[in-house]
Amino acid sequence: MIKLNHLQYSRSAHLKIDNTYSMSALVENTTFEELCIKYKEHFGYLKLKTFAFSKEGFLGLLLELKGTVAIGMGETLHLIQAGKLYESLGFEVIWLPLQKDGKVNLSLLDKESIDFLFLSSYVADTFMQTSIKEVKEKTSAMVISNGTAHIDQASDALYLDPYKLFGFNTSGVLLFNNESFELLSVGAIDTLSAKLLFDTKTTQVLNSTLKPQFIEALQIFFKEDIYFFVDSKETLPYTLHFGLKGIKAREFIRTLALNEIYISNGEGCSLGLSKPSRIIQAMGYDETSSRNAIVLSFRDEMSDEEVQKLTKLMYLKYKQIKSFS
Numbered sequence: 001m002i003k004l005n006h007l008q009y010s011r012s013a014h015l016k017i018d019n020t021y022s023m024s025a026l027v028e029n030t031t032f033e034e035l036c037i038k039y040k041e042h043f044g045y046l047k048l049k050t051f052a053f054s055k056e057g058f059l060g061l062l063l064e065l066k067g068t069v070a071i072g073m074g075e076t077l078h079l080i081q082a083g084k085l086y087e088s089l090g091f092e093v094i095w096l097p098l099q100k101d102g103k104v105n106l107s108l109l110d111k112e113s114i115d116f117l118f119l120s121s122y123v124a125d126t127f128m129q130t131s132i133k134e135v136k137e138k139t140s141a142m143v144i145s146n147g148t149a150h151i152d153q154a155s156d157a158l159y160l161d162p163y164k165l166f167g168f169n170t171s172g173v174l175l176f177n178n179e180s181f182e183l184l185s186v187g188a189i190d191t192l193s194a195k196l197l198f199d200t201k202t203t204q205v206l207n208s209t210l211k212p213q214f215i216e217a218l219q220i221f222f223k224e225d226i227y228f229f230v231d232s233k234e235t236l237p238y239t240l241h242f243g244l245k246g247i248k249a250r251e252f253i254r255t256l257a258l259n260e261i262y263i264s265n266g267e268g269c270s271l272g273l274s275k276p277s278r279i280i281q282a283m284g285y286d287e288t289s290s291r292n293a294i295v296l297s298f299r300d301e302m303s304d305e306e307v308q309k310l311t312k313l314m315y316l317k318y319k320q321i322k323s324f325s
Contacts, residue, residue: 127241266279
């Protein structure tokens, strides 16, 4: 089995929990208190709460905020859906669009007064990087970021996605410092998810050396059939995003899966949605082009020979699919 979709389909091999994480209002919750200290020491944030990692859960977070909210269009789907629900309730959301090159358009930060900004150090699907330090030079807003694939320490708050970190749709964890979000009572905290998220995030291993090898090999085999929506030099170093002409990504993904080669076309793929990448469409591409999008994420070591062999097989499967289109 060859997994090249670690940031979309992570499956932790060792999930360890025990009943000491069961919370009670009548006794000391020593194990969980120790876990909170570990979170502070590792991530640098003082407070922790859990929340449902869904549009309803994110909507709950939005409703806690007192002030103007802005959301980047490259954020996780659940947050985008929550923002639209928030608008439907009569609240204002300032949306930061994506540019054709995949970067977040930050020009509105110079024009709008924003109190809370949901913007991560990377864009979903393409993993185009955004410097939170540069963002904070443009706004005094509290910056709340997705830390699942990458953490920028300049963010004022971080949240972690359980499904993408250990493969179960339990609660997310939100880490923050100030009074903007309400802390939960003892019985409302998902201690098991907090434990599993800490264990998987702090042991997360990703490979930043394979991208150049794959780019070279893909260009050798696919030639004019491959193209790039974003500059690979500006995406997270352990990811590679590209398009393949003349096919639908889901057909390519399913065909490779039969050979136990696992890739993705983005967040929608991991959520089981048979839809083209919303991120590529938000960048201004049409639906047909967005269906060409493929993303790889690297963890395991591979030799040059293994990369060449795998890429050749990918090309043969691509040609088979294209011949039947």
